[in-house]
Amino acid sequence: MIPSKEKLLEMYRKMLEIRQFEEKVYELYGQNLVPGTIHLYAGQEAVAVGICANLRRGDYIVSTHRGHGHCIAKGADLKRVMAEILGKKTGYCKGKGGSMHIADFSVGILGATGVVGAGIPIAVGTGLSIKLRGTDQVVACFFGDGASNQGTFHEGINMAAIWKLPVLFVCENNLYAMGTRQSRVMLIEKISERAAAYGIPGVTVDGNDVLAVYEAAKEAIERAKRGEGPTLIECRTYRHKGHSRMDPATYRPKEEVEYWLKKDPIKRFRGRLLEMGILTEEEAKKIEDEVSQAIEEAVKFALESPYPEPEEALKDVYA
Numbered sequence: 001m002i003p004s005k006e007k008l009l010e011m012y013r014k015m016l017e018i019r020q021f022e023e024k025v026y027e028l029y030g031q032n033l034v035p036g037t038i039h040l041y042a043g044q045e046a047v048a049v050g051i052c053a054n055l056r057r058g059d060y061i062v063s064t065h066r067g068h069g070h071c072i073a074k075g076a077d078l079k080r081v082m083a084e085i086l087g088k089k090t091g092y093c094k095g096k097g098g099s100m101h102i103a104d105f106s107v108g109i110l111g112a113t114g115v116v117g118a119g120i121p122i123a124v125g126t127g128l129s130i131k132l133r134g135t136d137q138v139v140a141c142f143f144g145d146g147a148s149n150q151g152t153f154h155e156g157i158n159m160a161a162i163w164k165l166p167v168l169f170v171c172e173n174n175l176y177a178m179g180t181r182q183s184r185v186m187l188i189e190k191i192s193e194r195a196a197a198y199g200i201p202g203v204t205v206d207g208n209d210v211l212a213v214y215e216a217a218k219e220a221i222e223r224a225k226r227g228e229g230p231t232l233i234e235c236r237t238y239r240h241k242g243h244s245r246m247d248p249a250t251y252r253p254k255e256e257v258e259y260w261l262k263k264d265p266i267k268r269f270r271g272r273l274l275e276m277g278i279l280t281e282e283e284a285k286k287i288e289d290e291v292s293q294a295i296e297e298a299v300k301f302a303l304e305s306p307y308p309e310p311e312e313a314l315k316d317v318y319a
């Protein structure tokens, strides 16, 4: 079922927010204003938004090193995310975590991790907690194609399967783990086939089609809420930039990059909304301007915020 007009427009706005946010981060990184590294989400927006559009505030997500988009889609505050990335005191971790450590329990963002595959057991524990507490919440766990070769993936999914935990395992297959192409490290093409090994459903969807992702998530959530357990959703997508920092990604064939740029999830969704009569050029322009404004405000807030004091370095480090 197609979501309501309001929902569709909200999804479009979120996708734009993520894209413009990431473009700004890239720019600020180039100006040496970002301590540490960054892994940009541009190109994969349909995944985070398609999944999170199905989640309520009280549902959870577990994010990754490429997590800005997940957090924005789940409702994180743009200003505090930007401030954290710039290492400022007003950021989510008071500037001590940076790009890979955004968490906001108030909107169900349980955190990100720079350890590939490490979010999977956390999501399984979250699923167990939901089951023991007897609520109707769900948890969506994002991870990449590379992470699906980690032991945590196999152990985690197996446990979630036998205990029928309400977890959505969302594999963002962007074809590469750093510079390593999926076909070099896996003899199967569809990662979703691995679901069969654990007796759960697995689907592969076009991860650049936000409505396809939305539908797959909806079905998985209904299943989870019926007590039938987890689903593995593989979303085939592509990152527009290199792996991290200023990686020029020269290991990717030019034709491949062009092919995927043509499949840009935002352009496609915009076109679809115009076609469906949900959006007019005028309305689109208005949303785009509002988003630019919000991103500008987030950057201004972050730039004007102070750095943490050196004396605060060891505060809040351990719970």
Ligand SMILES: Cc1ncc(C[n+]2csc(CCOP(=O)(O)OP(=O)(O)O)c2C)c(N)n1
Pocket (backbone or CB within 6 Å): 065, 066, 114, 115, 116, 117, 143, 144, 145, 146, 147, 148, 174, 176, 177, 178, 243
């Ligand atoms: C356990 C572990 N091994 C290796 C790394 C180094 N590393 C960081 S990101 C990355 C690639 C991850 O690829 P994928 O899971 O496909 O996610 P993507 O970066 O494509 O979003 C690797 C190998 C790490 N951070 N943690």
Ligand SMILES: [Mg+2]
Pocket (backbone or CB within 6 Å): 144, 145, 146, 172, 173, 174, 175, 176, 177, 178
């Ligand atoms: Mg990958």
